[in-house]
Amino acid sequence: MVNAVVFDFDYTLADSSAGILECIDYALQQMSLPSAPESRMRESIGLTLPKTLTFLTGNEDPGTGAEFTRLFVEHADRIMADHTVLYETAPQVITALRAAGLPLGIVSTKYRYRIEGILRREALLEHFDIIVGGEDVTDHKPHPISLQQALRHLSCPPAHAVYIGDHSVDAEAAGRAGVPFVAVLTGTSGRHHFDTAQCLGILDDLSALPSLLGH
Structure with a gap:
């Protein structure tokens, strides 16, 4: 679950x-x-x-x-x-998962203050309980520390969380943190880039995520 x-x-x-x-x-x-x-x-x-x-x-x-x-x-x-544009499906997926009562977080190498500014502009910042950015850790993905930090804040055991990413670095970080992983193909990676990853799913975009998670 x-x-x-x-x-x-x-x-x-x-x-x-x-x-x-x-x-x-x-x-x-x-x-x-x-x-x-x-x-x-x-x-x-x-x-x-x-x-x-x-x-x-x-x-x-x-x-x-x-x-x-x-x-x-x-x-x-x-x-x-x-120069940053949210994917069209992102706001509805974020609000749907939040409405289902799920705590949400972001773990990225992008600086947290920049992510916060973009989400504030889109009126979505309040939906996220934790954002761990590039300035918040000394070891970055695929090191698992940023994911571990987020999950501690969310009081969620790794096996009961899921990490969503577009890159093999994200998949490796999830694996090293013991967190189930879902790949999205909205970046430069194709399905073959996740052949060695243990994925709950590989999605063309975020729109199918709520149903994949049972919401």
Whole structure:
């Protein structure tokens, strides 16, 4: 029985890709690094910013990663909220699950204050009991600590929760936390990316989630 639902944010509840691509491009340009192909940048969405740099350039230097992060965040503070659009099905799914009495949370590498601003704009922030963002933990997905932190706040045992995400990193984090996982295909991942994951379901979008969970 599912007693709490926790969502990833980017490519799960919302499409921030336009803003993310612009911020990646900005940071690379400011560092005089070559631009990356758009398809490659899209595949990096969901990774931490230092891992994004490594994924795009191969550079693993912590100092370079920190500078990339600083520049990305600097530009994101200017443009990200305006470039983020909730998926059409997200509001109705959120309100349906909340009406069914389920506590809701978000666990994301995106900064919490940015998620809060977007949800406040959409009049949905009050539906979430906990948001764990990139600034709230030192170890990020696939490390399970952010999911564990959310579930402690929700007073929900891992086996009685479910985590919804679009990326294999989300599936791995759920597995390491002992949380059942549902994949959505609204990002860049296909069904084959979840072949090794133990999924309750793989959904084309969020619209089928309430029925999958019995609501």
